[in-house]
Amino acid sequence: MPELPEVETIVRSLRHPLEGGLANSKNMNDRPGVVGRLISSAQILWSKTLAEPSSEEFLANVVQQTIQSAERRGKFIVLPLEKQTLLIHLRMSGDIRVENDQPPIQPHDRAILNFEDGYRLAFNDTRKFGRIWLVNDTRTVLGGLGPEPFDENFHGQDLFERLHRSSRNIKTLLLDQTLIAGIGNIYADEALFRARLHPALPGKEISAGQAEFLLASIRGVLTEGIARNGSSIDWVYRGGDFQNHFRVYQRTGLPCLECGTVIEKRVINQRSTHFCPKCQFSVKIP
């Protein structure tokens, strides 16, 4: 699913002026926002999309509340309302549309928030993995997340200490949302390439200096991803451009852009992992 840069792009679009932009535009930069809109009704079209509370409770409580802001925590979209908070996780295939003029419900729409002014927010999710929560206390859902990569109080030394405790490989560790929040399969591979670290390297083998450089690499790829409005792959097209700038992800068999060595792919932690065996050579590889 969308990783941190894609979620950040969507969240920024949700903050757009209420009447600015084109409803239904493919480009997130040209879409109307939702902050300040009053929810008048809601529909749950696939019951499992609602993680909590019950459908009846959700429909009764979400109405007559105005969206106060649009934030991001890890890969979660956070929409504080007046009394409670809506949390949305897009997982693998989730997407958000904001539209008006009551266009027909689209295939794979799983939940709809109707606003008093005629606009609506549609949560579309082909694979049905996405989830929505309406909670009183966001800590019940977000409490276990690790630090935000851009938190200025999160330093290379902190990452080092977190990695150093584990014998699991670095690729798996970067995907662990309790260790650091927001990184997914694409940006893990891209960050490890920039950091010149082999994805199979055990966390405990990584030095403090390498962890420092790795955090800078993570911030670098995420920053570039956000600047390019995220990645648009396959049928989930959101107007992002970062997919045209991958250095290793989905470049299996192509020459490394740095050294010309053929990019390899192997499965780590049940996820496809792409890397340059020369640039990301490490002495200790299990």
Next chain:
DNA sequence: CACGAGACCTGTTCGC
């Protein structure tokens, strides 16, 4: 407790 495999889903692409 840490770790890996399986489950949850649908749609597209790959390989024979």
Next chain:
DNA sequence: TGCGAACAGGTCTCGT
């Protein structure tokens, strides 16, 4: 051309 297998940006649960 057809058809099943493999694969896809994520995370939870269960068994060892």
